[in-house]
Amino acid sequence: MSAFSTLREANEVRQAEWDKESGISLSYRGNELAGEVGEACNVIKKLERERLGIRGSRATIEQLAEELADAVICVDLIAMHEGIDLQQAIARKFNSTSEKYGLATRMIVAEAGSR
CATH class of the missing domain: 1.10.287 (Helix Hairpins)
Structure with a gap:
């Protein structure tokens, strides 16, 4: 959890x-x-x-x-x-920013409905 x-x-x-x-x-x-x-x-x-x-x-x-x-x-x-789903929203936004600026670090995006 x-x-x-x-x-x-x-x-x-x-x-x-x-x-x-x-x-x-x-x-x-x-x-x-x-x-x-x-x-x-x-x-x-x-x-x-x-x-x-x-x-x-x-x-x-x-x-x-x-x-x-x-x-x-x-x-x-x-x-x-x-x-x-805040956990999912944070991971997606984090990954989007990494992609935008050419950074390798990513977060795992939780499956929809999981917190």
Whole structure:
């Protein structure tokens, strides 16, 4: 079982708990994702501030890991909302970019319906 299928299964179960009326919309999810990515970017800014030695608040790699995890969870919730097999979509896009730029690295594309 892949990390994506484990995440999807957990998201499906928790989403049924969280939004019993299935009222959360795609636009809500998009705004949620923007917020989580913004939080990750803010942590990155604070890490760079530390690296550059300039004044201001600081952050940790652990905080960045949490914010990136939140963003990935949100991406899967959006894919789930729209019936997208995220694992397959990522592999196809990765391979398309490799092909476009003449790079040899490819991902295995999962069979349709598998996560």
